[in-house]
Amino acid sequence: MRLGLQVSWFSWPGAPGSIGPTFGRIARDAEEAGLSSLWVMDHWFQIRGVGPAELDMLEAYTTLGYAAGLTSRIELGALVSGVTYRHPGLLAKTVTTLDVLSGGRAWLGIGAAWNEEEHRGLGVPFPPLKERFERLEETLRIVGQMWAQDDAPFSGRHYTLQRTLNSPPPIRRPHPPILIGGMGEERTFRLVARYGDACNLFDVGPDRVRAKLAVLAQRCAETGRDPREVRNTVLSRVTLSRTGGERAASGETTQSVGEAVDRLGALAEAGVDDVILGMANPEQREVYELVADLVRQAAPLHRAGR
Template identity: 55%
Template sequence: MDIGLHIADFTFPAGPARLAEDLTRVAVAAEDAGFTRVSVMDHVWQIGVLGPPEHEMLEAYTTLGYLAARTSRVELLAWVTAVSYREPGMLAKLVSTLDVLSGGRAMLGIGAAWNGDEARGLGLPFPSTAERFERLEETLQIVRQMWSESEEPYEGTHYRLERTLNRPQPLRTPPILIGGGGERKTLRLVAQYAQACNLFGGPDVERKLDVLRGHCEAVGRDYDEIEKTVMVPLDPGEKGEKVDELLAQLQGLAKLGVQEAHGWVPRVSEITPLELLGREVIPAAKAF
């Protein structure tokens, strides 16, 4: 099992004046510790589970470009892009640019979006749930077309592109990860379009994976082609006292077929938790 770092809280003790420096330290320490991916949220306000909306939040793709210049091995992605915040042609260009400038390390994490408060607050598009899912499917079709040799027009219900030209092409076709466990729509889109799914760790992971398997059978997709990822807190404790508990959780997920655990690390700016995970958790998880 691989371990990925999700940077979800940018309210570091030193404040905005040293945020770039602190973010660099976190990303470099994560890479040195053996994390395989580093992600950031695609939000413009902090989300309630982590803090008030007034806390610091960086724009995702600007931040990923910054991290590309300060790392050399980790894959980089937004976990996950809100489909309604960017036009799909520009999103394909953003991820292509990130891939080229990072040396082929970009992924596209994407979902149907959910934070209506921040969208309305900053005047970002936020249509109905049904329409957001329609836009998500069209966006998946568009980015896949733009990452191919086709320059043909695209005509959908919500998007119209006269020429899907994309130069330079990514160095590799960015894997698509779709976030969410919706059994009727989201997991069907995973089966049809994605290289990876993302679920929240919990008692329903096994059932969600069974649903995904059923969607794969329905569309003729090999279930084993899809990487299974789960979002979980990665807390080793202040002195490693939670390592055994965390490893037991990760081993249980691995037995269900989960291939990557991806999550936020408490007190990440202190770096010590990343070093603990690198010594005590990541090598053990590789064996699961």
């Protein structure tokens, strides 16, 4: 099992001046600990469930480009970009640029978008859900065409591109992997089956994750695709301490490495390949000794059916 890290909080003491140095240390420490990937949210305002909208939030791809310059191995992505945030051709170009400058380490994480508040706040159109899914599928088609180095015109219901030129092409072959986020069994899972290299689910517990992945496998079968071709990823939460059971500053109860491994093992048995971790304390450098131990112990875990 591969482990990644998502950073969703930037309001550290001394912000905004402390944000660059602190995030840079997190990127380097995550890579040194052996984490396979580093992710940031793609939002303009802080989201409910994490904090008030007024808290610090960085633009995703600028942030990932900064991380790329400070690291050499860890993979980089947005978890996930709302389809409404960028024109499809510009999104393809942005992720391509990240891939080229990072030496082939970029992911495209994408979804149908949900945060109406930040759209209205910054004057970005927020169409109804049905239209957002239509735009999502067209975006996936456009990105695929551009990454195939096919510069023919594209004409869809929502987007018209006269020339889908993308030079230079991505370094990663055949293209940066496409991760589609969402729990929807009809529209989202059908798009994963048709266009995705990976899905991303919330950690709703091993039993519910297993049930969701069974539906995804069915959607793959309906399109004639082997479900083993899709990497099953889950966004989870862990705050580590040496003994576990402590009360972190965030109010969360910490887990020991052994407790976290047991939890990851249950997710692997449910069919999960990768777990992307959110931590309450990613800025604390001492925690990465525990993260490195967790990475080592999680590595032998394998998705059921592999």
